[in-house]
Amino acid sequence: MVDARKSSWLTLQMRTSEVFHLLRDGQPWTRAQLCEASGLARSTVTSRLDVLVKLGVVAPYGDGTSTGGRPPSLYALNPSARVVGAVALGATHAVAAVTDLAGTILGQTRERLDVAQGPATVLSWVAETVERLLLEADRAPADLAAVGLGVPGPVEHSTGRPTNPPIMPGWDRYDVPGTLGERLGVPVLVDNDVNIMALGERSTYLPEVDDLIFVKVATGIGAGIISGGSLQRGAHGTAGDLGHVRVTSGSGVICRCGNEGCLEAIAGGPAIAARLRDAGVPAETTGDVVELVRGGNLEAVREVRQAGRELGEVVATMANLINPSVVVIGGLLGGAGEHLMAGLREVVYQRSMPLATEHLSIVASVAGDRAGILGASAMAAEHVLSPEAIESAAANLTVSAAP
Amino acid sequence: MVDARKSSWLTLQMRTSEVFHLLRDGQPWTRAQLCEASGLARSTVTSRLDVLVKLGVVAPYGDGTSTGGRPPSLYALNPSARVVGAVALGATHAVAAVTDLAGTILGQTRERLDVAQGPATVLSWVAETVERLLLEADRAPADLAAVGLGVPGPVEHSTGRPTNPPIMPGWDRYDVPGTLGERLGVPVLVDNDVNIMALGERSTYLPEVDDLIFVKVATGIGAGIISGGSLQRGAHGTAGDLGHVRVTSGSGVICRCGNEGCLEAIAGGPAIAARLRDAGVPAETTGDVVELVRGGNLEAVREVRQAGRELGEVVATMANLINPSVVVIGGLLGGAGEHLMAGLREVVYQRSMPLATEHLSIVASVAGDRAGILGASAMAAEHVLSPEAIESAAANLTVSAAP
Incomplete structure (x- = not known):
């Protein structure tokens, strides 16, 4: 009550x-x-x-x-009245930007940064980088209104604390908004990296779409789910975890999570690279796989197309269960041309119920590697322009104008 | 705009x-x-x-x-100021009730009624039955404030029109709220049967739970999804269709939908009955299967437990994708004792990611066969007590009080 x-x-x-x-x-x-x-x-x-x-x-x-x-x-x-910091942390890289309240990027940087260095080191980098980008964009520190931050793990959105993030040692239950907010003097909003990619794609390119799933296909595989116009985070912030859904062809393949037949263990970048090595094609990383596909290597093209089919099986399930109108495919492998999409579409349109796919579009991400910062920007701007924030600012204005 | x-x-x-x-x-x-x-x-x-x-x-x-x-x-x-009609239509049966605004059932009836008779016949029955129940409950016609109606097919909730419902010939795009509303003189809210079961279970027994999935296991298998406190219907009202998700053991089994390996074709009541007949146990309907299980028939117990495991595979996927805090199992087979639940729990806790199941409860429906009417009642009462409806009633009061 x-x-x-x-x-x-x-x-x-x-x-x-x-x-x-x-x-x-x-x-x-x-x-x-x-x-x-x-x-x-x-x-x-x-x-x-x-x-x-x-x-x-x-x-x-x-x-x-x-x-x-x-x-x-x-x-x-x-929208240019204030600016926000927009930062997307990955496992080994970080992208940071400052944008106006409409998501126009005023400056950005991409750097190698290992999230496993822990929150103290990483959040210092975030604060310094946002301050530097502000300076370079010729904006005063007071122009900064909020910071949006995406991290590669589940987050309790209401508190901004990561919860049991598997690849972020030292971050569990860490008070990210408190630490960063104290340093920068503004509200800090935190969410899972794929959730903010979904927000970024939608706010920038699909603002009319209320039911959208953004699937990131890279070393890991995950999804951000927007239903009825709202991001659906689930009870504990782990919604959209499709990388560990079992696929039918997965018998005997053991995933790093300990289960058998997970999608990620079959269609993630490292799994594809391993199969290419078995076939005599040198490939170590997800980036190598993408390079091979772009160079027209037939074995790599075949493997990525097959990965698209495996992914399609789980996306078909998502279409039945969640009934989106658009599925956006992003991430490093998602950006590797039409081969992944071709395998994916093949299976989704075969497997899903006609009612679920009659009006379903499956599209490649337009935001691409900017999806994360665009979403972090949208999340921060949404907060700045919320009725609560406007009322609070108006009240402060009145107080400071009083004699 | x-x-x-x-x-x-x-x-x-x-x-x-x-x-x-x-x-x-x-x-x-x-x-x-x-x-x-x-x-x-x-x-x-x-x-x-x-x-x-x-x-x-x-x-x-x-x-x-x-x-x-x-x-x-x-x-x-x-809550007793007004009453609502609450009706749940199934394929071959209908349950109707009148309740107060808090969901207290003042009278109810259950009858054989084939939804395939078409909207004119069925909606006449609905109207007559609600009027009769009102009379029997000693309430005046003017006390009726709204009607909530669940139907066994997808519904465009904003208009209350069924959309391509497979087992409801003649109902496609039919103006249910218009027809029934004109007859009864009150607003009519329509939704899919499993969606209202989810609403009914939540409003009556789990009001504090914001992330809940209600799975109905009977002749068909479907789910109503509540995320972040709201029913998630998807872009075209077909969210929660887990009956046609492919399960790994489904190779070679052709579903009535034309696809291979659908959950419903393996774990639905008719599929279990068919396997029992193959094993020499006479069973035709889902009801027969439930009777056999209640009677302790070992073959039936074994089959239902295995159906629970198949269901568990898809519920594990739902747990990963949607991250509910409670999964409620209802429907005729869901009410057949602990065997289905045992198989289900076995697989879900083995298959889902620890983060998704750490705080996940899997429970049998408490509302049971009242889930539908309780949900229809909650949907109707929600409308009656909505700010818009109260404003409109207040405005009418003012107008009619004017000299």
């Missing part, structure tokens, strides 16, 4: 955000439209617009520079 | 429901608590309470019959 009362209280206190909520669509609005849509009096809308313009998140639009002394007639969201 | 503007408008108009929202928790509230939690003035809370009491959905609570002439100090939701 406490939570319900608290959230009701928040809902009811959101007076400034009632107007801001309308402007979040990014379109220019006239004052009259805002009055009509909000049901608020013109004087109320005017005073709320004043607050939002002072906060910088809304600005006069188009003919706002009218010379006749009349107030500007159009207002719109001002 | 139109939708966003429209929903904002609705949000802003919800003045009476701001108070009602708090009372929906079912707990008694004092006027002072309502003022504090809503941030509204005492006079505003008082006038809104007046409206809600006139609507009947809120009533004085406990010492409300104070004799001192003072107004009652406690208010609470009044």
Whole structure:
């Protein structure tokens, strides 16, 4: 009951955000439209617009520079008012960026960084890199409004703490938002890397799609699930773990997780590389496999196409169970041309129920290796532009303006 | 943009429901608590309470019959103010009930009814039965506030129209809410039968669980998925279709859907009955299988336990992909004692990732054959008590009270 009362209280206190909520669509609005849509009096809308313009998140639009002394007639969201840090940590690499509130990348960097060095080292790098990128983008430290961070493991999203992440020693239950937030002085949002890739693909390229699954195919295989317009993290943040689903051809293949026949042990990059070596083709890493496919090596093409079929079996299951309208294939192997997609489509359209695939699109990621930072940016911007954050900023403005 | 503007408008108009929202928790509230939690003035809370009491959905609570002439100090939701019709249609049977707004069953009936007779015949039966149950429960026709209806096929929930339902000839795209709503004069909510079973189990027995999958195991096999507190219907209403997921032992078994190795073709009631007949045990229907198991027939026990293992393979996949905290097993076979559950648990705990099963409970349905009507009731009551419905009722009250 406490939570319900608290959230009701928040809902009811959101007076400034009632107007801001309308402007979040990014379109220019006239004052009259805002009055009509909000049901608020013109004087109320005017005073709320004043607050939002002072906060910088809304600005006069188009003919706002009218010379006749009349107030500007159009207002719109001002995405460049603030910036966010957007960081995607992988097992051995990290990508960091600063973006505006609409996800426009103002600067980015990609570096080798081993997540197994532990949170102290890695989060120091994150903080320093965001500060450096801010400087290079000519933005003041005060312009930073939040940081979004993706990590390669399950996360309890409400607290931002990783939970039993298998490849992140030292990070279990670590207070990532607390540590990084104290260092940078802004809210920090944390989620699993594939979840933020799903967010990034959707926010940038598929904003109209409410039921989307983003599948990352690389050394590991995982998925971010958006259903009914919301990211579905599951009860303990591990939803989308398709790498350890058993596939029918998997008998006798033991996975690093200890189980038999897991998809990842058959269709992940290292498994493909191992089969290529058995066939006399030198390949060690997922990157090697991608290079071979791009170079037209027939054995590699054949193996990747077969991996697509194995993946297709699990994606067909996901289509039946979750009924998405779009499945996006990303990750290093997902970007290796049409061979993986061809094998995948072959099996999905054969295996899924007609009702589940009648309107199902299977597409390659457009965001590619920017999916992670675009999603981290979207997650951070969503927080900055949330009604709660706007109300809180408006309240601070009022307090600091008081005599 | 139109939708966003429209929903904002609705949000802003919800003045009476701001108070009602708090009372929906079912707990008694004092006027002072309502003022504090809503941030509204005492006079505003008082006038809104007046409206809600006139609507009947809120009533004085406990010492409300104070004799001192003072107004009652406690208010609470009044679930018996109105009733809803709750109907669950199966392939060959239908269960109908009238309940109060808290799901208390005031009367119910179960009859043979073939859904393949088509919507005109079946919906007439629904209307007559709800009217009869109302009468038998001594409630006036005007007390009926809404009807919830579950049907054995996929439904486009927003319009209440079945979409390509395989076992419901004549129902495709049929305007169920329009037809039934016109006949009964109340809003009609329609959803897939397994979805409402999930709602029924949760609303009645597991209200605190936000991530729950209800699996119905009978002649067909299907699931209703609740994630993050919301029913997940998927892009086209077919989410939860686990009956046609391929299982590893399924080679060579052709399903009625035309594919090979589907779970339903191996673990559904008719498949078990067929294997029993092959072994010389007479069994035709799912009901026969259940009877044999209850009677201790060893062959039937063995087959049902093995069906549990096959089901377990797909439930393990669901646990990895969706990460629920509770999986509820219902349906006719689900109610056949511990043998199915034993096979199921054996495989799920072996196959799923530890992170996905560490806090996973697998339980038998408590709602049993009432899951459908309890869910239909919850769906209808949710609609009746929604902010939009309360606002609309309050507006009508004001209009009809005008001179």
